[in-house]
Amino acid sequence: MIKIKGVTKTFGVGADRVNALTPVDMHIEKGEFIAIVGPSGCGKSTLLRLIAGLEDVTDGSIDLGSKDKKRPVGFVFQDAVLLPWKTVAENIRFPLDTSAVPRSVSDAKVAELIALIGLTGFERALPKQLSGGMRQRAAIARALADDPPILLMDEPFSAVDLLTRETLNDELLKIWEQTGKTIVLVTHSVEEAAYLGTRVMVMSARPGRLRKTFKADIPQPRSEETKRDPRYLDLVSELRTMMREPVL
Amino acid sequence: MISKLRAFGEYGVALSLLLFAWWYATGPMELPHYLLPTPQSVGATLWKMLVAGELIHHQLFTIKNILLGLLIGTLCGVLLAYFFFKLPRLGHALEGPLVIMQTAPKIALAPLVIIWFGLGLTAKIVLIFSLVFFPVFAGSLAGFRGIDSRMHDLARLLKLRPWQRFYHIDLPAALPGIFVGIKIGAVQALVGAILAEWMSGNQGLGYLMTFASATYKTSILFGAVLLTSLLGILMHALLNTIESTLLAWSIEDDR
Secondary structure (H helix, E strand, O other): EEOOOOOOOOEEOHHHEEEEEEEEEEEEOOOOOEEEEOOOOOOOHHHHHHOOOOOOOEEEEEEEOOOOOOOEEEOOOOOOOOOOOOHHHHHHHHHHOOOOOHHHHHHHHHHHHHHHHHOOOOOOOHHHHHHHHHHHHHHHHHHOOOOEEEEEEEOOOOOOOOOHHHOOOHHHHHHHHHOOEEEEEOOOOOHHHHHHOOOOEEOOOOOOEEEEEEEOOOOOOOOOHHHHHHHHHHHHHHHHHHOOOOOO | OOOHHHHHHHHHHHHHHHHHHHHHOOOOOOOOOOOOOOOOHHHHHHHHHHHHHHHHHHHHHHHHHHHHHHHHHHHHHHHHHHHHHHOOOHHHHHHHHHHHHOOOOOOOOHHHHHHHHOOOOOHHHHHHHHHHHHHHHHHHHHHOOOHHHHHHHHHHHHOOHHHHHHHHHHHHHHHHHHHHHHHHHHHHHHHHHHHHHHHHOEEEEEEHHHHHHHOOOOHHHHHHHHHHHHHHHHHHHHHHHHHHHHHHHHOOOOO
């Protein structure tokens, strides 16, 4: 589905050149939930922006396997980045409105997404009237609006409180099961990565690179039970150990 | 609602005090009327002109010029600012000359504008335009440049066409800045309109002032000044209303 071959990224020129990403190879299958975890400055967000096409690769290639689609990826930012002058419903509808989808179709889609994401009753609210968690829900709905096969999420829940974060994690898993999207989620929390991912990729900094990929052999569907599962706990501790040990 | 009523009350008290002081100066203090006409005589003169239809005519002429100059100045200011924002190289190259033009005292150039554009309407609109354009341009440019970079990411992700991007993201995002410019520009437009009418023509509130002072009709002069102030206050109130409607999203709720 997503084929990343020898992708590198450098910023700046001459003496100011910074290697943000040394060659990364990655193969992501359709329907996988990939969690990328790493310290700040490891290039995980850069990698996500490269996949999204928000930055151009310096070298290598990224194949999303969906050239025919106008918008192959949905993207969820760290903060919701909703358009503050539009209501929740208008924000979710925005990707549809800007690709000439008839109103009757988009209305049905928006209603479906609002129910899926749990924002019923807030359709006509402005972003400033919502809590951080609710804004993030709306942002996820917007990313899903024109049904992209891939959903990219850049530390989507790092700005919300812990309890909301756990609720949103469960809802994200529900959405993933219902829609069968391929999800790539960047986080700095090893618990979140182990809880959500089917595979967890650990990256390290200076220079940014992919260190190791773990298969998260934890049964689906995941729930509160999962957090007591020894396989989950093992993975968390393994990830944490790797994150803390000095990089040679 | 209550705060609005209170604002009206405060305005009312201030106006009454001013009116009382005016009356006191011309009445009990016996200031000569050719220096300061009585409020009663100004009121009577205005009423007479209003009934004759003269007043409305001058009033409308000035308002029409202001609106036209404000409209053209705003359109050009916003569009040029957008070009500067979209083409940063052009922007940086032309910003210097523009700043120099901006610092030139446009009011001092008014006689030149009359020489270049004649005694008619064109010169008036050009003068108002030159006063409106710069504040709107500066406010818009600041507004466009201040747009959150992630909004640009969103536009790229959604592969928006240039027009969609302008209409749905860039313009609304820059609107607070644009409005700062328009509000400054509107005050300038009033100054420009009156100035232009002082210099040429035989219509408008500015013409009324020069006519009245040349013929020592102080009560007409006072009436025209009062109406001009009133026009300024009305424009301010109108723009504030439009702003609070259009920009409701950007004002934090008290929660």
